[in-house]
Amino acid sequence: MNETHLPHIPQTKPRYSATFDPYTISEIERAAATGIYDIRGGGTKRKLPHFDDLVFLGASVSRYPLEGYREKCGTDVVLGTRFAKKPIHLKTPVTIAGMSFGALSGNAKEALGRGATAVGTSTTTGDGGMTPEERGHSQTLVYQYLPSRYGMNLADLRKADAIEVVIGQGAKPGGGGMLLGQKISDRVAQMRNLPKGIDQRSACRHPDWTGPDDLEIKILELRELTNWEKPIYVKVGATRPYYDTALAVKAGADVVVLDGMQGGTAATQEVFIEHVGIPILAAIRPAVQALQDLGLHRKVQLIVSGGIRNGADVAKAMALGADAVAIGTAALIALGDNSPEFEDEYRKLGTTAGAYDDWHEGKDPAGITTQDPALAARLDPVKAGRRLANYLSVLTLEAQTLARACGKSHLHNLEPEDLVALTIEAAAMAQVPLAGTSWIPGKNF
């Protein structure tokens, strides 16, 4: 038989392993080549049960809606009503999460302040202290009180509108931080009392207290330092939300900030970001339950964060019991982070617009996560602030739209009964029924 007449034998197509997928293989190769774990910015990138797995039950025969363009739907929120003499009044419940000068450029911090102020909400300092530009452009500024205490001083503490005691964050509950040497400019070094160019570690524990009993005394000190005027927030990464919320309240918090594992960071090990903490969807109801059990729901306010992207996420978080939300990654995107405008430069960095997460390297083409003066100058804080303000307005309008559809005259009137879940996992985590059923896994069988 002539070889040219052999029958064609179909070949199977190359098949990637679900376990050893191309990304996993590339990570093994990278680890083998370098001997060091991968560090990146942002939050978890894996797919998780999230707000998309919930839908609202709009009004129908049993409930009537509010007219979208005529009937009022309030969005304001007051934070710090428990003990603070001067609670914070915000026009929208969408706040800007803590991000440091150091991790972000000065222009980026200014833009965050401008955008937040334009729509009547707050912004938050980060690990590294308060800059005059940030204070000057932020009508309402929350001052973070972190384990490192970089830049912490009495004068700035008294300039703040609220104080956020940071115990953890969603990207790395139980972990400290690291600002790599390449981002330590003269100014950043001066603010942190450290030599230029060295890796700056942020401790994972506070230096002068451990545990909730000590926290209570620390909060007393902070109140005494500031004439009992400032609301005191306590921020925790979502891990054990029921107990963490209860203990924060016991320690005297005015506000609890709960950050899910989708919450971003400037720089942490990939393995930490992806494998520690729980999704925000799973954290809200236990935290609310803790507040309800203590008789303090709506008296101690709850701010949730971690993966808030649109008005639907805002409305769903509030329907589950939050008083407000905070955004970080989404705010940076609104400023211009990962913009296709810089695709050529992202490619040179070995990535692509939409996937850039090496925020710790200080090479951000968008001029946001950098201290390089030339790169930072690319971000116009006025224009970027306007983009953020626009985005915040859209989040608020979208949340109002959904609330009105549920017949609610204020975002705070949204309730779990307005929601159902599309997946069993989401139903269990959010403790709302699976759509089309009355079944809440774990609640009824």
Place this chain on the structure above:
Amino acid sequence: MSAAQKTMEHTVSFDLGAAPLRELNATLQGLDSTTNQTAWSVLNPRGGHAIAVGLTAPVTVTIEGHAGYYCAGMNDGATVIVNGSAGTGVAENMMSGLVHVKGDVSQSAGATAHGGLLIVDGNASARCGISMKGVNIVVKGNVGHMSAFMAQSGNLVICGDAGEALGDSLYEARLFVKGSVKSLGADCEVKEMSAEDKTILVDLLAKAGVDAKPEEFTRYGSARKLYNFHVDNAGAY
């Protein structure tokens, strides 16, 4: 009338047994740099927390007894004297001024403090000078474990012994120890005592009223091997 009696007459006493902490701190925090009420005495502190915090006027506050947590916290210019012992975090995050504890202090004394001088006549517990950022601390007795952990700048003088892991993950703070050191923390090493070191040490000993010679002390500082993460040092982290 003698000078001492005159001084006593000009001292304003505040009885914490009769009025709340808020009233004391609000009164002291309300003083400005031109006040002529510069001498204050706090009676019956009874180990209370957050006594005399956040002071910015150049006044002298003498606490007649033991103080609890965070005594003189974030002090910025005042002199606070504790005629007793103090709890956790005395003079934490001090910016400037003087805090002098006549007895012992608990853990995290002078934590994260940026400036000023903290003098402890007795012993200090664990983590004395943790994350200090420019403060000067003189402990006449011993210090506990992990003292000067992640200490960034400033000077810690220990006239007695130091516990385990002294100066772990140290940055640029200078440590001077007269007695023994149970163990050094990661990246902390013995340094040669320079002329500048000696000048600093002599000055601090004089300010604290310690009769000792700089030659009796050993200077410790950062080996600076952990300043930038390197995989070869992974075992040290």
